[in-house]
Amino acid sequence: MTEGFCQPGPGKPLSPWQTFLKVLGINMTTPETPVQQTKFKTPKSKVFNDSIHGHIAIDPACVLVIDTPQFQRLQKLLQLGPTQWVFPGATHKRFAHSIGVCYLAGQFVEDLRARQPEYDISDVDVLCIKLAGLCHDLGHGPLSHTYDGKFVKTARPDLKWDHEWTSAYLFEHLLVSNDLKPILNEQHNLTEDDFHFIKELIFGSPNDAPPEWEWKGRGKEKDFLYEIVANHRNEIDVDKFDYFKRDCYHLGIPVSFDCGRLMRFARIITDEHDGKTQIAYHEKESWNIYELFHTRFNLHKRAYQHRVVHAVEKMLCDALLAAEPYFRLTGTNGKQISMSHAMQDVVAFTRLNDSIFDTIRYVGEQDKQNIAAMTSASSTGTLVSAVSVPSPSSSSSSSSSSSSSASSPTAASTASTASTSVYSKSIALMDRLERRDLYPMVGEVLVPLAFENKVNTEADILQEILTIAENSPNPSSSLLCEAGLYIDKFSLNYGMKDKNPVDHVTFYNRNNATEGRQRKRNTVSNFTPRSFQEFYIRIYIKDSSNNAAATAAREAFDTWVETTFHSSSLIVPSTPNSPARSTERPKKRQRSNSEMSSSTGYSKASIAIRKLGTVEEEDDDAQVEEQP
Secondary structure, eight states: OOOOSSSTTTTOOOOOHHHHHHHTOOOOOOHHHHHHHHOOOOOOOEEEEEETTTEEEEEEEHHHHTTSSSGGGGGGGGGSSGGGGGTTTTOBBBHHHHHHHHHHHHHHHHHHHHOOOGOOOOOOHHHHHHHHHHHHTTOOOTTBBBBIIHHHHHHHOOOOHHHHHHHHHHHHHHHHHTTTTHHHHHHHHOOHHHHHHHHHHHHHHHSSSSSTTOOOOGGGGGGGGTTTTTTTTTTTSHHHHHHHHHHHHHHHHHOOHHHHHHHHHHEEEETTTOOEEEEEEEEGHHHHHHHHHHHHHHHHHIITTOHHHHHHHHHHHHHHHHHTTTOOOGGGGGGGEGGGGGBHHHHHTTSSSSTHHHHHHHHHHHHHHHHHHHHHHHHHHHOOOOOOOOOOTTTTTOOOOSSSTTTTTTTTEEOOOSSSOHHHHHHHHHHHHHTTTTEEEEEEEEEEGGTTOOOOOOOHHHHHHHHHHHHHOOOHHHHHHHTOOOEEEEEEESTTTTTTTGGGHHHHTEEEEEEOOOOGGGOTTSSSOOOOOEEEEEEEEEETTTTHHHHHHHHHHHHHHHHHSSSSTOOOOOOOOOOSOSSSSOOOOOOHHHHHHHHOOOOOHHHGGTTSSSTTOOOHHHHHHHHO
């Protein structure tokens, strides 16, 4: 057994890294025996045939990292999570994306070194950049941002955590448990300071590092290195270069920016006042950079924030939340860890991937068989041993005295002595997904610019709508609660909320390539955006068969929009998504407003925005939609 990362050796004080982990309560003791590497065996580079970048050569040190269980786990994580339920081509994995970022990171820093050797970019610097690009997404959970941004925030709302933090300490676990540090030190001259630097490259900036993190940096003359993998100054980095192109390719969405050209016209600029360095771009690349950020907006608008994707994500999140009190992963020293605490135990987290849904279904089916056996035994008087059920209120990291195990990831099975399995709700939601019985969206509104800073939280909006429903001629708040009414509020932007990220980009011109300056939006084009963020509010119900609740929710939502924004023309008409869907397609003909209102379920306020269209207009934001 190797020494725990949070435990110093006999007589040794805690290192800064061990102190940081102790503050966060992270258990990084590694129970497994490290993989024994041949000490003097020189690893070979590999050529990958990538769907985006073609044949790419990967550094031998990076190959060592790729060929570990911690990195191979990324083959079981969908890059776009639930988006594949709408765009069937979006089945690519974090594994390919991470290799692509590693390749682009190396290409970017090598280009800078070749053009500007005076900045003394060493071989070690280059390798650190490549390893940071390779490992920056190790900390993602099942379905990527569904786990990070939805499930964990719901299960543990008071937890302050970013997946980059887990990427950093999982990288440390990867190095130690696979005994890679001696090899990387002897053959590639990487020291502990270099491993520390790689983790900082993953964080991006001191403000984004975990609490109590000791930020060492690389010296102000090499500050520009922090802008290659995770650039928090202006959001231009190789992570986005890769996932924009990769996601567009698999989604079937055109991409108009050219990252190769952008890297070719990048230079390092030194600030004459403080001596800090940063990456600047040629002024003629201004429009290319705007296209980069427009691609981000377009991906969110058409795919990531698609109404059906949000419905699927909510259902999958609800399935995990329903299983959370019972499902356990085996972590360090056999400790039983809940899914929402897995990021604090590297062994448990290594076992947590997209297969969790199949595992929950498998354990639930095993429960049903156990229940059937116990029911049969009780009727015949036969003695059958039962499996203990952890209480939902029990500690998430407590160990269960007797539990059955499921294969990969290991789970503490929690069979129920009741008539149904404790996983019945989770399984029912997954069954609904397979039948395409989704949570229906019954309303959507684009928030006016003047009200963006005045709109309440999702919980407050929900309460306001329920109050309107209760005060209507036919009180319906209880009906809406029973139908599972919920609010989805989200924003679309260029990556820096309401700010223009191009305002934070440094440019140079051909007459003076050593002096950087900002460029105003109106000097680039009159077609550049004047607003860089917009908010949408959607309303859903969970009971897809409740027509009365859908109608009441839509009417209450329309009233809320009119009273909140003082206008009814803001309501965005949604594709008809009535809980009771007809299998007969309507005939293609122009219909009156009254016909449209009665047959499609749109309110009169919604019809105002569709006067020039017909009911046959379809939502073209997705490749696959719900059948009408």
